[in-house]
Amino acid sequence: MGFLRLITNRHVMVADVVTQKEAWQVYQKLSRDPRVTYLHEPSGIENEWQRLTQSGSASTNTWTDAYLAAFALMRGLKAVSFDGGFEKLLGANAIIL
Numbered sequence: 001m002g003f004l005r006l007i008t009n010r011h012v013m014v015a016d017v018v019t020q021k022e023a024w025q026v027y028q029k030l031s032r033d034p035r036v037t038y039l040h041e042p043s044g045i046e047n048e049w050q051r052l053t054q055s056g057s058a059s060t061n062t063w064t065d066a067y068l069a070a071f072a073l074m075r076g077l078k079a080v081s082f083d084g085g086f087e088k089l090l091g092a093n094a095i096i097l
Contacts, residue, residue: 002064003027042074052089065089 048070069089086094
């Protein structure tokens with residue numbers, strides 16, 4: 001979801017932005033790459049996601065980041081991102097590019 005959202009975002013991709021239809025084509029090509037692995041959603045992820053979203057402020061931008069962070073934490077994975085916000089959510093489990 002985050003990948004599709006970002007590659008269709010003109011502010012992120014600038015001249016390389018794609019349409020939704022093109023985004024699905026890129027996604028399907030990527031999913032066939034043997035270096036890419038897809039994992040099922042961990043059982044109980046909602047509890048971890050809720051734990052990460054207890055801010056007292058109204059924030060629309062943190063929901064997806066918190067979900068991805070919860071997924072990484074529950075699977076013992078590192079999250080690689082350009083977004084420094086992941087460091088707050090994941091600490092050493094975040095790699096910021």
